Amino acid sequence: MAYFYDIVHGGFYCDAVHGPRTVLVRDPDWTPSDGQTLADGPLIEQANPDCTLPPANDLVVLSEDAYRVLLDGQSHGKRIVVHDGAPTLADPPPPTAEQIAARLRAQRDTLLAPVTDALQRHVLQTTYAQPTTLTDAEASALATYAQALRDVPQQPDFPHTVVWPDAPAPTDTIPATPEA
Structure with a gap:
């Protein structure tokens, strides 16, 4: 052969x-x-x-x-x-800044999805006078966290340096923030 x-x-x-x-x-x-x-x-x-x-x-x-x-x-x-x-x-070439940025955005989106779901559930529960899963203070903290996640790509040295926002107190709805 x-x-x-x-x-x-x-x-x-x-x-x-x-x-x-x-x-x-x-x-x-x-x-x-x-x-x-x-x-x-x-x-x-x-x-x-x-x-x-x-x-x-x-x-x-x-x-x-x-x-x-x-x-x-x-x-x-x-x-x-x-x-x-x-x-x-x-050895493969190092990833480009665009590839790093895409990976970080995907990571951000993974973190953001359950937070967005929890916030939407809270809004619907509040709108339709249902018992809420989150308190208003927890929902506010999650909303602040969600905005900080959305703002990650606007950080000055993105994608070379990223400072991940701290997640609010642990709940069953959000995963842990990755290490920087």
Whole structure:
């Protein structure tokens, strides 16, 4: 079994899966002589019509060990880069400010969702004169906390430095604030 890495498009290939480039077939031009059958004919090598390997110039042959090292490195967050015509492992680039900001906003939204739900429940309970889950003071504290969460992206050094607001006294409705 042969392993390959496509240095043009990236990705691994294996001839056991994608088919070998050539196959051995009986020579169609051979004629049997006395006592011979077509099965006795010589084998010749020809292109395999079922081969789905990329062009040979795009591929680097890998040993099974090299293949496994690259695959293992990739599964642990490394990138495969081509250096001097061969695939090697490299650390991924650090996240961009936009990626960090998106992750922090998602984290903020996760914190905000249960608070918003609790506040909406409180408003509906109050509007329809139902018993309330929160006191007015708890609802006010949650509203202040929710606004502080919404304001996180407006902090001066966002997304490089974030100061998470302190959650009000623990309730069953809000998760803990992450460490900065």
